[in-house]
Amino acid sequence: MKILAIETSGQVCGAALAEDDQLVAEYNLQFKVTHSQILVPQMETIREMTKLDLSTIDAVALTKGPGSFTGVRIGAATAKGLGLALDKPLIPVPTVDAIAYNLFGTEALICPLMDARRSQVYTGIYTFDPADGKMKVLRGQCAVSVEEIAGALNAMGMETGKTAILLGDGAPVYAESLKTLLEIPYVFAPLHLSRQRASSTAALAMERWRTEGEAAFVSADDFRPEYLRLSQAERDRLSGIDTSQITRR
Amino acid sequence: MDKKDITILAIESSCDETAASVVVNGRTVLSNEISSQIDIHTLYGGVVPEIASRKHIERVNQVIRAALNTAGKTLSGLDAVAVTCGPGLVGALLIGVSAAKALSFGTGLPLIGVHHIEGHISANYISDPDLVPPFVCLVVSGGHTHLVRVKDYGEYEILGRTRDDAAGEAFDKVARAIGLGYPGGPKIDMAARNGDPDAVRFPRGKVEGSAYDFSFSGIKSSVLNYLNECDMKKIPVNVPDVAASFQKAVVEVLTEHAMRAVEEYRFDRLTLAGGVASNSALRASMAEACAKAGVKFSCPPPVLCTDNAAMIGCAAYYEYLKGFRSGYDLNAVPGLQLGESVYR
Numbered sequence: 001m002k003i004l005a006i007e008t009s010g011q012v013c014g015a016a017l018a019e020d021d022q023l024v025a026e027y028n029l030q031f032k033v034t035h036s037q038i039l040v041p042q043m044e045t046i047r048e049m050t051k052l053d054l055s056t057i058d059a060v061a062l063t064k065g066p067g068s069f070t071g072v073r074i075g076a077a078t079a080k081g082l083g084l085a086l087d088k089p090l091i092p093v094p095t096v097d098a099i100a101y102n103l104f105g106t107e108a109l110i111c112p113l114m115d116a117r118r119s120q121v122y123t124g125i126y127t128f129d130p131a132d133g134k135m136k137v138l139r140g141q142c143a144v145s146v147e148e149i150a151g152a153l154n155a156m157g158m159e160t161g162k163t164a165i166l167l168g169d170g171a172p173v174y175a176e177s178l179k180t181l182l183e184i185p186y187v188f189a190p191l192h193l194s195r196q197r198a199s200s201t202a203a204l205a206m207e208r209w210r211t212e213g214e215a216a217f218v219s220a221d222d223f224r225p226e227y228l229r230l231s232q233a234e235r236d237r238l239s240g241i242d243t244s245q246i247t248r249r
Numbered sequence: 250m251d252k253k254d255i256t257i258l259a260i261e262s263s264c265d266e267t268a269a270s271v272v273v274n275g276r277t278v279l280s281n282e283i284s285s286q287i288d289i290h291t292l293y294g295g296v297v298p299e300i301a302s303r304k305h306i307e308r309v310n311q312v313i314r315a316a317l318n319t320a321g322k323t324l325s326g327l328d329a330v331a332v333t334c335g336p337g338l339v340g341a342l343l344i345g346v347s348a349a350k351a352l353s354f355g356t357g358l359p360l361i362g363v364h365h366i367e368g369h370i371s372a373n374y375i376s377d378p379d380l381v382p383p384f385v386c387l388v389v390s391g392g393h394t395h396l397v398r399v400k401d402y403g404e405y406e407i408l409g410r411t412r413d414d415a416a417g418e419a420f421d422k423v424a425r426a427i428g429l430g431y432p433g434g435p436k437i438d439m440a441a442r443n444g445d446p447d448a449v450r451f452p453r454g455k456v457e458g459s460a461y462d463f464s465f466s467g468i469k470s471s472v473l474n475y476l477n478e479c480d481m482k483k484i485p486v487n488v489p490d491v492a493a494s495f496q497k498a499v500v501e502v503l504t505e506h507a508m509r510a511v512e513e514y515r516f517d518r519l520t521l522a523g524g525v526a527s528n529s530a531l532r533a534s535m536a537e538a539c540a541k542a543g544v545k546f547s548c549p550p551p552v553l554c555t556d557n558a559a560m561i562g563c564a565a566y567y568e569y570l571k572g573f574r575s576g577y578d579l580n581a582v583p584g585l586q587l588g589e590s591v592y593r
Contacts, residue, residue, distance in 0.1 A: 036343055040350045040577035047354075054355055069299060070340050073306050077347035080310050084348075085324060085355025221310040231299035237292065 001209060004043070004057050004082070005202035008035045008075035009067025009095040010114055010169055014198030015042040017050060018206055025050050026199045035074045057088055059217065061205030063196065064092035066122040066143065066228040067114060076225045083220025090218050091205040094226070096141035099168055100126035101200045101207075102193045105133065108163045109156055113170030116143050121170045122228060123149045125156060135207075143228045146174045150181035157184030167194045255328045255569060258352075259562030260313065262345035263337025263365050264391070265296045267308040270558035271320035271327075275371075275566030276378055279320035281552070281559040284308045287432065294431050295421065302340035309348050316558070324356050331565030333558075334362035334575075335585030336392070342581035350577055361565040362575040366393055366587045367403065369522040371567070372560035376549040377520075385516045387507045388587075389531070390523030391417035391434075394463050394503075395587055396510055402567035405588045408510050409461025416499055417525045419465040423472050423495050427488050437492045438528050444489030446497035446530075449475060453502050460513075461506050468498050496530050504534045511544050519546050527551035 007014040007028070013035040014028035025046040029038055047054065062079045065072040072095075079090050099112035105128050114122040125139040139152055153164050166178065167189035178186070188194070208216040230238070254273050261268040265286040271279040286304045290296045317323065332349035335342060346362075353360035370386045382402060388395040394411035414422070417434055424433030429440055451471050454464035472495050479486045511519050519539055525531065532548055539546035553560060 034580060036347060037578040037580050039347075040354050043354060044577055069302070070343060073302055073340070074343055074347050076306050077309060077344045078351045080306070081348035081351025082355045084310050084313060085352045221314065224307055227303075231297065231303065233293055233297040233300060 001206065002056055002058050003061050003091065003202050003205055005061040005198050005205060006039065006075045006079050007063055007098075007196050007198040007201045008039060008071045009063045009065060010071060010196050012196045013038050013042070014196070015039065015046055016198035016202040017046050017052065018199070018202040023199050023202070026197070028198055030195060035071055039074060039078055054086055057086060059089050059091045059205070059209070060086075060220075061091040061093065061201055063095040063098050063201050064223070065095055065226040066116070066141065067095050069227060072225045072227070076223065080220045080223060088220070090220055090223050091208055091216050092218055092223060093201060093204045093208060094141045095196070096122060096124040097126070097135070097137065098201045098204050099196055100124065101135060101204045102167065102197060103165055103189065104128065104135070106165065108165045109138070109153060111149065111153055111164055111166050112168040113146070113149070113166060113174060114168045115170040115173045116229070119145055121146050121149060121174065123170070125149070125152060127162070141228065146177055147181060150178060154183045163187065165189055169195065255566060256322065256326060257329045257331050257361070257562045257565050257569065258313070258316065258324075258327050259331040259363070259558040259565055260309075260345040260349050261333045261365075261368070261556055261558040261561045262305045262309065262341050263333045263335070264341060264556055265290055265301045266556040267305050267312045268556060268558035269313045269316035270562050271316055271322050272559055272562030272566065275563045276374055278375055278559045278562070279322065280316045281557055282312050282316045282319065283557055284312050291431050294425060296338070298338045298340055301338060302344060305341055305344035309344055313348070313352075324352070324358070327358055329359045329361050329565065329569055330356075331361040331363050331561055333365045333368060333561050334579055335365060335582035337365055337581075337583060339581050339583040342583065346579060346581045350579060354577060359569070360575045360577070360579060361568050361573065362579045363561045363564045363568065364585060364587065366395065367405070367564045368560040370397065370399060370405075370520075371564040372522055372549040372553040372557070373520040373547060374563050375559060376553055377547045380518070380520070380547065383516065384518035384520055385507065385510050385514065386520045386522055387503060387526075387535075388523045389416045389503065389521070389525035391415060391421065391525075393523060394465070396461050396506055397587065398510070398514060403571065407587055409459065409463060409506055411463040411465060412456055413464055413466040414469060416463070416465055416503065417523070419469045419499060420525065422469050426473055426476055427486065427491050429488070429492070434525055434528060437496055438530065440489050441493035441496045441530065444487070444491070444493030446493040448487065448490035449494040451475070451494055451498040453498055460509055463502060463506065465499065468495065496528070500528070500531045500534045503531060504538050507535065508538050508542060511542065517544055519544055521548040522554065524555045527554040
């Protein structure tokens with residue numbers, strides 16, 4: 001099973017090539033250049049350096065969201081175009097699950113936090129079961145206030161006596177409020193594990209394929225990102241606010 | 250098909266239409282698929298950028314596939330992939346640009362980034378197979394109003410441009426003010442057919458010191474003032490009359506400037522391009538003025554005036570012949586100016 005993985009949901013832009021148990025190549029950048037300008041060059045570098053014949057790829061993996069709306073779509077449009085060009089399926093994985101997968105094996109409570117603006121975070125709570133090594137989703141990815149996710153972490157931590165590990169770009173943003181909100185022991189993940197990584201996206205996609213087989217596949221044509229949030233215009237319209245001033249023309 | 254034929258798949262997603270087309274040798278359109286989002290944007294009275302981007306990603310593969318199927322082509326039967334890279338809404342442009350780059354990367358086909366306005370101008374090459382530069386083109390759309398001297402394929406000189414609102418923008422704003430709603434261009438065109446274009450005299454916008462530049466905000470403001478006045482005096486507004494009078498003011502200015510350029514530069518050809526070029530009054534006025542001046546006039550059919558990918562495939566063909574190719578770092582450039590090349 002050969003998977004080409006794309007990661008563009010947040011500040012990291014990355015591509016990885018995985019074959020069965022081997023991470024053949026990985027190229028992550030967290031640098032202020034638009035993902036649009038670096039993603040395909042990253043894949044091209046991997047293709048060249050590993051002498052990859054693109055037609056041998058079995059699936060294209062990507063994080064399906066949430067994340068930066070534009071970032072998620074750059075990855076999605078690239079994966080869809082690649083799926084169409086190669087006639088291969090996609091394996092979309094939830095962004096927050098993929099970040100949590102950075103911390104494979106820990107029995108602590110894993111809480112990725114992505115800054116979603118408007119005083120919200122894209123987050124979830126995960127842990128690994130030592131019995132089977134599988135990631136357990138204690139709270140699936142969602143867009144909530146930092147207070148709400150801290151409350152959920154406190155409840156789970158007190159019940160189980162587990163420490164929380166915080167990661168993601170929202171962790172430093174909300175560090176101060178978390179200090180007051182969290183009543184259980186917690187630590188921040190170190191830099192090599194604290195952000196989206198294309199290899200984690202590839203590894204989680206590989207795991208999905210191993211457990212679910214072709215049920216993990218979504219056709220490139222049918223795939224749609226998962227934003228976890230309506231656009232501002234849709235929210236305003238649903239709450240009865242005049243939307244006529246927000247349009248471009 | 251002859252071996253020398255160049256077949257290009259073009260993708261366009263700069264605003265609210267997801268479009269793909271297969272074009273042979275820049276002039277023969279094998280397919281021209283357009284998935285319009287107009288129904289959803291009508292709910293908001295105009296194009297909402299984030300919603301446009303979300304719709305593009307949902308439709309992009311289907312539209313590309315339909316374009317290939319209708320043309321009877323597979324990716325391996327193509328010579329290049331072309332895509333609009335600006336100007337336009339950045340989030341919307343990025344869908345087409347990202348998908349096109351992935352197609353190019355996945356197939357090894359060359360990639361050609363295309364300027365959206367150059368695409369609009371090039372629509373004339375499709376509708377008029379005998380058209381060759383030089384000629385004058387008036388580009389009028391929701392986002393652009395340019396009077397352009399087309400010196401050669403891909404070589405442009407801007408003679409005049411709007412100093413404020415684009416012509417199509419003025420149509421949208423006035424349509425909203427008189428209760429016709431979105432999209433303003435076709436709604437005003439329709440309403441004006443039952444109105445008297447001489448009922449209200451709106452000013453013809455002039456730009457001090459420039460024979461070719463346009464200004465439409467004055468015309469728009471005077472319509473708004475007129476509506477306020479009617480409201481205060483409790484006079485009912487005759488919507489068809491206001492629509493027809495406003496349209497006449499805009500069309501007169503556009504026609505006058507275009508004809509002045511034709512005369513000064515002694516061109517024997519005048520063309521129209523852009524969404525507003527499908528306005529029936531503008532087409533009629535230009536045709537009449539050109540007939541009077543003994544100048545040949547042509548204009549693409551409405552389907553090639555509004556946003557489409559066939560025009561992008563046409564413009565890309567001439568870039569292809571010149572040897573221009575885009576890299577995988579091609580980006581969406583929302584404010585790309587005409588004449589500001591994607592390559593040079």
